[in-house]
Amino acid sequence: MDLIKKIPAYVERIPNGGILMTGLDWVLNNAKASSMWYMLFGLACCAIELMATGASRYDFDRLGMIFRATPRQTDLMIVAGTLTLKMAPRVKLLYEQMPDPKYVIAMGGCTMHGGPFYHDSYSVLKGVDKIIPVDIHVAGCPPRPEALMNGCIALQDLIRGEKVGRKRDRPGLRHIDPATNLPLLVRPDTGLIRPNQIIMPDQLRVLS
Amino acid sequence: MTESVFFYLLSGLVLSSAWSVVRNENLFHAGLSLILCFVGVAGIYMNLDAPFLGAMQVLIYAGAIAVLLLFGFMLTHDLMKARHERNQHLAGILIPVLMALLLVGTILNAQWHASSGQPVNFGVASLARRYMQQDLVAFEMVALLLLASLMGAVVIARKEEGSRE
Amino acid sequence: MTPQEFAKHLGANYPDHQFEIDPLNENCVLIPLQLVPQCFELLRDDDATQMDYFDFSTCVDHPPDRLDLVYSMYSTVYKHRIQLKVVLDRQNPCVPTVSHLWVNANWNEREMYDLFGVFFPGHKDLRRLMMPDDWEGHPLRKDYAHPNLVVRPD
Amino acid sequence: MLIRTWWCALTSPSDDGGALRTEEFELNMGPQHPSTHGVLRMVLKMDGERVVDCDPVVGYLHRSIEKMAENRTFTQVIPVTDRLDYCTSMTSNYVYVLAVEKLADLTPPPRAEYIRVIMTELNRIASHLLWYGTFCLEIGATTPFLYSFRDREKVLDLFESACGARLLYNYIRIGGVGQDINQKFLDRMIEFLDYWEPIIPEYEALLDENPIFYNRTVGVGTVPLEMCRSYGVSGPNVRAAGVAEDVRRDDPFAVYKDLEFEIPTEKESDVFARYRVRMRELRESAKILRQCYEKIPSGPYGLPLNYRFKVPEGETYVHIESPRGDIGCFLASSGGDKPWRCKFRTPSFVHIQLFKKLLEGVLIPDIMAICASFDIVLPETDR
Amino acid sequence: MDLVTAYTGQDVALVLIMLLMLALILGFIAGSSLILIWAERKVAARIQNRVGPMMTGPRKFAEFSMWTGGLLQTAADAIKLLVKELIIPSKTDAIPFIAAPVLIVTVCVTAYIVIPFGPAFSVSDLNIGVVHVVAISSLTVLSIVMAGWSSNSKYSLLGGLRSAAQMLSYEIPLIFALLGPILLAGGLSMQKMVLAQREYGCWFLLPSLLGFLIYYVASIAEVNRPPFDIPEAESELVAGYVSEYSGMMFAMFFLAEFANMFLVCSVAATVFLGGWLVPFMPVPDNPTPVYILLGILTFFLKTSFLVFIMMWIRWTFPRVRPDHLMNLGWKYLFPLSLLNLLICAGIAVLKDVYKLNGWGISLASLGALAMVMLLLQVVRIPRPDTFLEKA
Structure with missing residues (x-):
């Protein structure tokens, strides 16, 4: 794979290689953007709104998004609902089973920072981006179908802006914490909780 | 000239897949190469422009019998994992040598009369007419045999069904 | 049957124990700990009560020493409902199981074992229901603390 | 030597009398599963296509709602009960509010009672439509899902005009309701009912005459009546067993006393009977809504209560009829402004325990049909 | 056919013709599948009274009628799957x-x-x-x-x-x-x-x-x-x-x-x-x-x-x-x-x-x-x- 990564650099040096690359970018990005196959990861209330978005009135199919059951054939994971600590290892496992150009939409307040379950709840993981890198957060509890469609369109614009061969920068950066060599998994801006404060079920430690 | 090229190609394919059927560790791969062998034989039939026979070979052997064989491999208990010991080396060498001698002997002293030049019009119609007129008895016997085997299969399946409930 | 009749009915069957109405809940009868399986069996099988529908069983935690265990049953024949309360000691609460009488008591008791730490001898497979299996502590107790639990400032 | 190997190959004594010995294997119908009723994991021991033993594992959506209820004032708990059962959040609001009112013996004004009944019945219609869609998805027919969601969107528009939210309403408050509903809302409701009632036969036409459908549902997953009793099954699932049991009839709360509607029941208590009961319940709810439209009085829609009012010490248990069964709330208060203990008795928690015994000897496609026919929802189970 | 045999022997021409025919069939299959998959999604959408893929493909067709939106949808799927x-x-x-x-x-x-x-x-x-x-x-x-x-x-x-x-x-x-x-x-x-x-x-x-x-x-x-x-x-x-x-x-x-x-x-x-x-x-x-x-x-x-x-x-x-x-x-x-x-x-x-x-x-x-x-x-x-x- 890494040979392919070097090609864009060489092509740029050819006289009008740049135009060729942007043309290639345009075609690939538009193809990827307009045919995102999503894997419904319905946990709670947001799953019902996701189904309502997939139904007749607001239709995902108009954006070219079909529902695929297996993680192997999907390239967008919509985490819809509250993520509990017992469920966290499974989400991570599924994320890793997806083929590479993969994106994550975190739908609903619970996936951003625990939402209504931030206080007084011992079993809810405060934010999905603690275990998987998230591209688009859709606010709302549950977010309206229009908000979710808006999130998908925002993701499409994000994809159209990509460059072939460039490393994608993802929000929720992951540094390795030297003490526990566990990925720090903490958003620099919130910085609310350090990993050793959260007692993760140990399968999660094995996996991450 | 292309017929002979194709012929050598196909017979090479058939021989190699037959060899892999015998020598292969993984039984599933052995089953697959068996199917490849059947398809190779069908190719040889087609090459000798007997297309109906080739199609039948693909349909019956490669399509049905071999797949049922694969079913058998997959469904039976840990057939895949067990390492089969191979200590019949003596038998392994003796029998192929005997077979080879037998075959070469018959090939050498058979009188190959050259084909009479004009193409034999061997079509499906003549085949069917032969079934229905000259050797009708053999045809009916084969039908009876198949019926018996079918009933045997049903009885075995039925017994197994009965035992579980 | 009103709760008072229930108390009289139970008192008649077990003379040496007294059953009175719970001051907090007028539809609830307090029963002593050692009577639990027989008393429930009586209520279920006795044709005067026939409590064949088991609603739920849960705990109410009173921190210093008391842990109340509340059962609720309903009779689809006579259409009356009753709650029964058993007072347990908080350090090692232990109550014989009723899961052999009503099947849906099984998961209720597993949940109480998981969230309150109440032990049910005689229960077939007592393991955690809600929390991951390697979770320490019993979350629904009042004095429970956990790093993932951010208490809401009042 | 050659003959020996040949002979023993032929006559190898297989241990159980020559029957084809199939090995049991464990199938993990994991928490992430395309069937849409949430994160239920079933560990199935299979023998070929048949299930030998099934062990449902829950807890993947345990959001500790009861722990949160203990640290919030009585009015702040209401949005938490919304998330308890998000398909019918009106009913979970209602059962909690009824428990608080019984403890604090407040009686809401009659108009509030009628608004509450209207909202719960509309929510029942929306929940049954959701159930119908996902049930057909399990059986393999994808189109009914789209039709039922198209009509559910119209019900959600009604909710949006009344309480501003589509799914989690926080509308039924202690002592009354959040906002008043005006005549325009009632007219739109009747307009929806007129549009929607002739469409219900259309749903049934898609499936009833279809031999594939009733081959897959008639006689599948039959639950005998005494099994219902010992497992505590309630709601449409027990009405499909032939017993006309409904909390709105047996111990009526709010205004159900002076509304007349009948309880649909079937006899076989299999997947098809449960489907028929829910379809006929849709029509009953529409009838109730029409009666409420005529009988709703005018007047105040709630009691003026201050934000942190105190509830006298005491415990109580109240239960009402939710679309899935009989949902109850056991509330204990210690005289403060926060509930001391709040336990919800939810129907799905009870119905999932049925699967352990019901799914023995069942084929894989029937597992999905049976689970979907019980209309279980996981947040209720895990609370 | 005779043009080819003029240059090469009879048999090689046969092989070349065969390859040409093969390419033709592959092209036909790819083309027909593209249209078929798009048609399936449009027919399914129409039956379920929703709108099928609309965003890809020439825009002026999309305004023309709901039936002709999203023509290049399958092409986009194919390229995405390639990548x-x-x-x-x-x-x-x-x-x-x-x-x-x-x-x-x-x-x-x-x-x-x-x-x-x-x-x-x-x-x-x-x-x-x-x-x-x-x-x-x-x-x-x-x-x-x-x-x-x-x-x-x-x-x-x-x-x-x-x-x-x-x-x-x-x-x-x-x-x-x-x-x-x-x-x-x-x-x-x-x-x-x-x-x-x-x-x-x-x-x-x-x-x-x-x-x-x-x-x-x-x-x-x-x-x-x-x-x-x-x-x-x-x-x-x-x-x-x-x-x-x-x-x-x-x-x-x-x-x-x-x-x-x-x-x-x-x-x-x-x-x-x-x-x-x-x-x-x-x-x-x-x-x-x-x-x-x-x-x-x-x-x-x-x-x-x-x-x-x-x-x-x-x-x-x-x-x-x-x-x-x-x-x-x-x-x-x-x-x-x-x-x-x-x-x-x-x-x-x-x-x-x-x-x-x-x-x-x-x-x-x-x-x-x-x-x-x-x-x-x-x-x-x-x-x-x-x-x-x-x-």
Whole structure:
């Protein structure tokens, strides 16, 4: 794979290689953007709104998004609902089973920072981006179908802006914490909780 | 000239897949190469422009019998994992040598009369007419045999069904 | 049957124990700990009560020493409902199981074992229901603390 | 030597009398599963296509709602009960509010009672439509899902005009309701009912005459009546067993006393009977809504209560009829402004325990049909 | 042909022509699948009264009508799948894992050789036409079993076994249903089949209507399309044997499914609906270019009509349980196809020996069939409400 990564650099040096690359970018990005196959990861209330978005009135199919059951054939994971600590290892496992150009939409307040379950709840993981890198957060509890469609369109614009061969920068950066060599998994801006404060079920430690 | 090229190609394919059927560790791969062998034989039939026979070979052997064989491999208990010991080396060498001698002997002293030049019009119609007129008895016997085997299969399946409930 | 009749009915069957109405809940009868399986069996099988529908069983935690265990049953024949309360000691609460009488008591008791730490001898497979299996502590107790639990400032 | 190997190959004594010995294997119908009723994991021991033993594992959506209820004032708990059962959040609001009112013996004004009944019945219609869609998805027919969601969107528009939210309403408050509903809302409701009632036969036409459908549902997953009793099954699932049991009839709360509607029941208590009961319940709810439209009085829609009012010490248990069964709330208060203990008795928690015994000897496609026919929802189970 | 032989020897030309034909078929399959997949999503959307893909493709068509939005949607899917990462799970056994999609596409391509698109317009008119298609398409079972076994997961193994059993048990009614028209046409080759329908006077649909119905149902099962799509039943087996495939390998399976559907419908159109016979036009002996074009057009119209019905069936029926499927296949379709064979044999004898006109006989047989259906009405399959009162 890494040979392919070097090609864009060489092509740029050819006289009008740049135009060729942007043309290639345009075609690939538009193809990827307009045919995102999503894997419904319905946990709670947001799953019902996701189904309502997939139904007749607001239709995902108009954006070219079909529902695929297996993680192997999907390239967008919509985490819809509250993520509990017992469920966290499974989400991570599924994320890793997806083929590479993969994106994550975190739908609903619970996936951003625990939402209504931030206080007084011992079993809810405060934010999905603690275990998987998230591209688009859709606010709302549950977010309206229009908000979710808006999130998908925002993701499409994000994809159209990509460059072939460039490393994608993802929000929720992951540094390795030297003490526990566990990925720090903490958003620099919130910085609310350090990993050793959260007692993760140990399968999660094995996996991450 | 292309017929002979194709012929050598196909017979090479058939021989190699037959060899892999015998020598292969993984039984599933052995089953697959068996199917490849059947398809190779069908190719040889087609090459000798007997297309109906080739199609039948693909349909019956490669399509049905071999797949049922694969079913058998997959469904039976840990057939895949067990390492089969191979200590019949003596038998392994003796029998192929005997077979080879037998075959070469018959090939050498058979009188190959050259084909009479004009193409034999061997079509499906003549085949069917032969079934229905000259050797009708053999045809009916084969039908009876198949019926018996079918009933045997049903009885075995039925017994197994009965035992579980 | 009103709760008072229930108390009289139970008192008649077990003379040496007294059953009175719970001051907090007028539809609830307090029963002593050692009577639990027989008393429930009586209520279920006795044709005067026939409590064949088991609603739920849960705990109410009173921190210093008391842990109340509340059962609720309903009779689809006579259409009356009753709650029964058993007072347990908080350090090692232990109550014989009723899961052999009503099947849906099984998961209720597993949940109480998981969230309150109440032990049910005689229960077939007592393991955690809600929390991951390697979770320490019993979350629904009042004095429970956990790093993932951010208490809401009042 | 050659003959020996040949002979023993032929006559190898297989241990159980020559029957084809199939090995049991464990199938993990994991928490992430395309069937849409949430994160239920079933560990199935299979023998070929048949299930030998099934062990449902829950807890993947345990959001500790009861722990949160203990640290919030009585009015702040209401949005938490919304998330308890998000398909019918009106009913979970209602059962909690009824428990608080019984403890604090407040009686809401009659108009509030009628608004509450209207909202719960509309929510029942929306929940049954959701159930119908996902049930057909399990059986393999994808189109009914789209039709039922198209009509559910119209019900959600009604909710949006009344309480501003589509799914989690926080509308039924202690002592009354959040906002008043005006005549325009009632007219739109009747307009929806007129549009929607002739469409219900259309749903049934898609499936009833279809031999594939009733081959897959008639006689599948039959639950005998005494099994219902010992497992505590309630709601449409027990009405499909032939017993006309409904909390709105047996111990009526709010205004159900002076509304007349009948309880649909079937006899076989299999997947098809449960489907028929829910379809006929849709029509009953529409009838109730029409009666409420005529009988709703005018007047105040709630009691003026201050934000942190105190509830006298005491415990109580109240239960009402939710679309899935009989949902109850056991509330204990210690005289403060926060509930001391709040336990919800939810129907799905009870119905999932049925699967352990019901799914023995069942084929894989029937597992999905049976689970979907019980209309279980996981947040209720895990609370 | 003669241009090529001028430069090279006779045999090398043969090989070159063969390669050219192969490229032609591949191009045709790719093109037709693109349109078919887009059409399927649009038809499905229309049935479920929602809007299918709208965002891709030329915008001015999208305003024109809902039906023509999102034309390039399948192209976008294909390019995206090309760019996807190919995951070969570690414990899978690689050779059959990779061979399965390759085999299923090659089978599909070889089966297209005999399809008569126009009067003299088929790749190579083998004289074992119909049997060739059936024989080659029996190899798809093999590729599905390979895919199921090699992806080493319980779900795909179950899916693979189920679909192999289904396809094996539906091949037999398929072949027997085709025997009827073969008997009437007196030959196996597809072009001969079409010409036989011309002399016979009417399409073979009329004399062997039962055969057509059985063939159509069996072909839906053969192509694993709902209501017989148990192998990749979404709700149970999580996409069955395809669940471990990602990227381009999955695209091959996806492409092969639609190419097979088109293949099966084109065989049905040729054998039962008179492939390129323009309904009311007398057929000139030496085919003029105009007639060839017209023939190709009618062929495509007939096939796409059958494909549309398959799509329509897909979105209206629930899924059949495997044992009902086997039950239907063996206990109903197979005996009925034998009955159809009997009827066709009777018609053939009447036509050859007594020289009766084709139309008359087929109408008589249809009358007989209608009589049988009336008889069946008396023994009605139990309707739900009657069922309940009885129980």
